[in-house]
Amino acid sequence: MEAKLVKNEIYWVGVKDWNLREFHGYNTPRGSTYNSYLIMDEKITLVDGVKHYLSEENISRIKSLVDFSKIEYVVVNHVEMDHSGNIPDIMKLAPQAKIITNAAGKKALEDHFDTTGWEYQIVKTGDSISIGKRTLSFVTTPMLHWPDSMMTYIPEDKILLSNDGFGQHYCSDALFVKDAPFDVVCEEAKRYYANILFPYGAQAQKALNTANDLGLDIEMIAPSHGCIWQGEKEVKTILDLYCRWACGQNEGKAVVVYDTMWGATAKLASVIASVFEDAGIPVVKRCLTECAVSDVITDFIDAKYVAIGTPTLNNEMFPRVAAFVTYMKGLQPKNKKGFAFGSYGWKGGVVNQIQAVFEQLGWETIAPFEEKYTPKADVLEKLKEHAKTMID
Ligand code: FEO
Secondary structure, three states: OOOEEEEOOEEEOOEEEOOOOEEOOEEOOOOEEEOOEEEOOOOEEEEOOOOHHHHHHHHHHHHOOOOHHHEEEEEOOOOOHHHHOOHHHHHHHOOOOEEEEOHHHHHHHHHHOOOOOOEEEEOOOOOEEEOOOOEEEEEEOOOOOOOOOEEEEEOOOOEEEEEOOOOOOOOOOOOEHHHOOHHHHHHHHHHHHHHHHHHHHHHHHHHHHHHHHOOOOOOEEEEOOOOEEEOHHHHHHHHHHHHHHHOOOOOOEEEEEEOOOOOHHHHHHHHHHHHHHHOOOOEEEEEOOOOOHHHHHHHHHHEEEEEEEEOEEOOEEOHHHHHHHHHHHHHOOOOOEEEEEEEEOOOOOOHHHHHHHHHHOOOEEOOOEEEEOOOOHHHHHHHHHHHHOOOO
């Protein structure tokens, strides 16, 4: 596949990882892309690299447009290795190029690679560099989602090269969102936010405010994963979605997450789900035997109510539930109301471990509920009445 024109002299020279199905624990059923951009201005500039195993493809796409000896700048917006994995290859081919990154980016590059001989230009929010007809302006976005994360804005083209922000793990033949199924791209953007950016709502809000304060006029958002948001409707949609997700707004839905050994916890989960259904609250019931944690956490974006249920195995939470709770705790979803439930054989109490995580996350809760062995009709009735108290 050739390099693709994004706008004026800005080209997509990235790579497509069609068969990627897992990204550090996050399942990626639609693959991903690592977008890298080449700006053919007076000072030829490459923005971001790709994962190491697709380096050759990225390099051949760049070579189809320019000899590496002509590249003057390599912008490293983020050092996580899906974007920097082949920066050493690039610097070998273009040793004259200066790396533009922020102070944390330089440190992270040095921590990852042998950077002997690399020259840098260190930038911070508000700094600009002229590359000829256009300017590169930088907005550092620390902890969105690494300390080194940064975005590059080109005012002359009104393009924001946003790296991970606004990305999607979505691989298709479409370069632009307008040429892809809109709902699918938005769904993947949501899954991306939930699994990568959920803990960093405050940082996302700050980045959006900074972009506003700097008066960035954005007609196109070109992330480093997935399709490019081009056009008023597309750009507005993703900015509005990020505003909503970043401030923890939800749609008042419910998620019941559980696993089960002999069916007892599943029975409890069904009763709780039916309470929400009967109250007219949209609910999803997810059994962790069948559902990937990254799909379940995506449901949390729209949820106000979260019920998590576990069987007891060797006096501990069931391992798949424990794994999910650990994943959820790290992603720190906010503004939820939690309900821990479960079953046990001879020693209860593991539901308190889930309750403790809810409390650590600052959620409102109702008292946990657990039942010995198989819950009978009267117990299910009692659970139903208790679950109703969760609903505002
Ligand atoms: Fe796509 Fe944080 O790397």
